[in-house]
């Protein structure tokens with residue numbers, strides 16, 4: 001049985017259809033990412049899966065229970081890290097964890113042990129008695145992850161887990177997420193608008209745009225939608241560089257005006273040794289090789305005609321998050 005199963009799941013806010021009947025399955029122990037630009041419907045979908053929003057159409061089974069019929073059972077089996085911070089800033093890290101544990105029916109030595117175990121997992125045990133208001137954004141996010149894991153959920157939901165964090169902290173959070181899967185075989189559903197995040201973490205990715213899933217698969221499968229890898233070769237002898245290279249693994253070849261040869265291959269990493277062998281046999285000296293693999297941005301561009309990267313916004317994105325947080329306090 002799948003950990004999560006959504007069938008034509010939809011949400012309307014008045015006349016506006018934020019999520020337009022999405023269907024997908026997440027296997028147990030898998031990291032599944034919803035990748036899409038701002039406003040695509042990622043948060044709305046996650047909120048329906050964690051029983052915070054009622055779907056207006058379709059259905060979803062999470063950890064074996066229907067989100068509409070058995071929301072309490074779903075909630076007991078899942079952990080959630082929201083996009084906006086939901087910690088009590090006046091309380092210490094330990095106190096935030098303690099309250100959460102109590103809500104989930106944990107107590108005594110078992111609760112204390114589990115709190116320390118989880119604080120250790122996110123490397124915050126030395127800060128357990130510090131008020132959260134003195135924590136950096138990254139420390140807060142780590143504490144929220146520890147808190148979400150306290151009651152040993154079957155599935156962890158992460159809504160934009162690294163939004164607004166610096167690259168080093170993002171990499172740190174990615175490590176925790178990978179370890180949760182590897183060490184605890186946890187099912188993880190995350191939303192992100194960062195291509196690198198989806199690529200680094202997810203076993204499978206659903207690309208969502210305007211409330212619809214427009215493609216789904218592993219990062220490799222999605223990139224194959226775009227086509228071949230491209231290799232650029234600069235050759236020493238001017239004569240040969242005006243000619244194309246011929247071999248079975250070369251799917252396309254073009255001599256560029258700057259003298260380089262552009263080759264299309266199925267997989268550049270696998271083709272490179274063959275290319276060097278071909279060059280040696282033909283007496284061609286290769287001066288420079290670069291290759292370009294299609295990125296998830298190329299996939300988004302191919303599917304929508306727009307760039308996912310453009311919509312990321314960079315510093316604008318950070319500013320938006322900071323403003324949101326200020327109002328959330």
Ligand SMILES: Nc1ncnc2c1ncn2[C@@H]1O[C@H](COP(=O)(O)OP(=O)(O)OP(=O)(O)O)[C@@H](O)[C@H]1O
Nearest residue numbers: 013016018036037038039040041042043044045160
């Ligand atoms: N309560 C609401 N009432 C009306 N419209 C809403 C509501 N919540 C979300 N929307 C709209 O639904 C669409 C999808 O929003 P959602 O927050 O799910 O997108 P998202 O992909 O998570 O993007 P972001 O990361 O910016 O939150 C957006 O156009 C948003 O304005």
